[in-house]
Amino acid sequence: MSNTSSIASATSRNELREVVRSQLKLLLEEKNYEGAKTLLVPVPSVDIAEAIEGLPETLQLLGFRLLKKNIAVQVYEYLPPRIQQSLIKKFQDEEVINIVNEMSPDKRAKLFDELPPKLIRKLLNHLSAEERQATDLLLGYGADTAGRIMTPKYIALKEHLTAIEAQKKIRTLAQQSEVSYYLYVTDEDKHLIGLISLKDLIICDPKTPLREIMTQEVISADTETDQEEVAKLIQRYDLLALPIVDKEKTLLGVVTVDDIIDVLELEATEDIYKMGGLDSPKDDYFEISLFNVIKQRSPWVLLLLVTNSATVMILSHYEVILDQVVALAFFTPLLIGAGGNVGAQSSTVVIRGLSTEGLKDKKPLEVVIREFITGGLLGMMLGVLVIVGIILFLGQQKVSLTVGISLLCITIIAATTGATLPYLFMKLGFDPALMSSPLITTVVDILGIFIYLNTARFVLGI
């Protein structure tokens, strides 16, 4: 079993991470640098980055300097922007240049996004011509596009090569390129004409030319394609990488699946934030300053407050009714609360359906009608419950009828608007996820109180 001791499974993996974090701190504080080096040898780069992130700021540079050059670059790439920037200011010139020159172009472009222009110019001057060119290329594309997240260091082969020749070629190119699972075949003008997997290269007869084994039906994306669209293509077609081309189908780079998983997580977070009534975060919410938290959260809260003041207008307009039957005021929170809940459910399913393509086959009208019926059924259930409850506990028949009828109308309207508004937002060119639970709740508050007081006027004959 000694052989398998280094095979760590999921459960022990989290404990291992904890041990590395606490041990590294201890060893550095004891100035036991050899011990710290030995500790880190078998640790994956992402876990080393986490351990360095967890160190007190005074020890971070020290911890980082224990790493071998090739590991140091990987660890640096995994560090959060905040620590990348703090380190880059403390590094000696030579250290900076070594690391930045060795970074993969997409990670480097991401770092440059966060640095002051003066520092970027200095760093660019120190890059090798090739790396500088790669970085310039990426920085030329808009944020969140395929061009920005691709790596230009793919391997491209010519179609007349045989499988065995291709293998030899890969061996010579492996040092300066990223070998992904796919190899791309290009013509003399660098146009993408085919794709071949490493597997195909190994299992075919070694003398077969690539032309005969390559797939010509290659799925690709433009440099300007949004990264979310790239993610969806990779997900849909179960790809490990996607080639990125320009309008003439010239191959420019490759986006790999590991980058895409992070994109998908970020997009889900953005949706969730919007649905919770927050602007989507530029940086980690828990890392930004309180000032920025307030800046991020107050627009929605303020907008909703101002909108909700319509309820004050309506209620004060119907003051006479409330004055005569004060019991009516007891039920406003209950009514608008129930409506808000039903509305939040409806908008949630529609927003998620639109963002995952779960709704691609459904007509909007069909969906809205189904929500209308659902709202009606839920409302009838709740209405009966409320009528029975009010008669039993408060003995007010007319009030109970008012509340029951209002509840039915409110849930129907809540479910219908909850389903309609995300479509409307999309139609208007906004993100449907902006139709958040807080927003639908506010809409239902206003409509609900209006319905309630008019039902009261009718039923109570005031």
Added chain:
Amino acid sequence: MSNTSSIASATSRNELREVVRSQLKLLLEEKNYEGAKTLLVPVPSVDIAEAIEGLPETLQLLGFRLLKKNIAVQVYEYLPPRIQQSLIKKFQDEEVINIVNEMSPDKRAKLFDELPPKLIRKLLNHLSAEERQATDLLLGYGADTAGRIMTPKYIALKEHLTAIEAQKKIRTLAQQSEVSYYLYVTDEDKHLIGLISLKDLIICDPKTPLREIMTQEVISADTETDQEEVAKLIQRYDLLALPIVDKEKTLLGVVTVDDIIDVLELEATEDIYKMGGLDSPKDDYFEISLFNVIKQRSPWVLLLLVTNSATVMILSHYEVILDQVVALAFFTPLLIGAGGNVGAQSSTVVIRGLSTEGLKDKKPLEVVIREFITGGLLGMMLGVLVIVGIILFLGQQKVSLTVGISLLCITIIAATTGATLPYLFMKLGFDPALMSSPLITTVVDILGIFIYLNTARFVLGI
């Protein structure tokens, strides 16, 4: 340029899908089967599945039968469960057996989850011994575990093989195994002892034994590990596949990154549904019956209604105050609305932070205190606005003070409970995402009204 005509980029890809869908229907209706066959030749399996899904039910079987055997299996795997089941009942015996026997074991296990036991027994009887064993193995593990989603058809090699021998071995095994980017090295007892990528196999000296090039630090998961945990490992360590082992580190199967992307999307949908106050869906929400929609949505709506009836109790208990100053009733929706919005924001950031590990370095108390301060700052902003507004428009100074003070207290409590409850839920063993916007809104409704009426009593001296 004729060479590159089949390279479809992202933008034209969606149009292509549309064309295939509409053309297939037309050709089948015209009984032009040869035309339909030709149409489908260059189309990826997932798009064919989508096109068949979009056909009227009477044409689905017909469309499916146009496919070549190896494509048919892939297309079948991509079809949604509903159509898989409908087709399996219409197939002739021989067709069923061919397809089910050729399916990958993990997809087959998923299908069997949905079929009646009688049909499963019949199908199992017709499987080849090897496929039957693979299926039995997977079905033996719980739903949502690594064991259930892994493929047992990995390639394992012995460490004494040289790179060139390994390549030969892969060539002979490629027919009955899935060749992923990683190859696994096992000892005589099938214990996992190392990993080697296809890239390493190609770029090393062909005569090197695997022992010398394999990585011994292999990250793996247990068969019982939750699929979400598997997804997080693959995401964290940028892997293309993860080996699955038993307690003795015996290699049993492999989970690949393409399966994991779907798991991550499903988990995000589950979180979003819970945060919107819905049970997480077993099947696509838009495919289930209205009865099941109500069954899924009513528990939360009912629970929240019953909880919210506490607001009725409180308001009726303070009837005297409302009777004396009816204007107080105008502001309840505004107050609890603003509180609910702030609370929904706080619970959203904390829930998402807990589910993406964005909060892994933060102490709960630290997070709650920050939300407390945020709530206070937002409350002061809103409070001042409301006090000025009420004095300007309604001229009621004491009421304005009551509303302003209450608003400050309510936003503080909303932000603090919004941040605390997800942690509490997690501590109690529930999913933090259950702390939905509707739930926090309801909690804020009750606390808010209590605070409001007591502030009123104090400020107005009733």
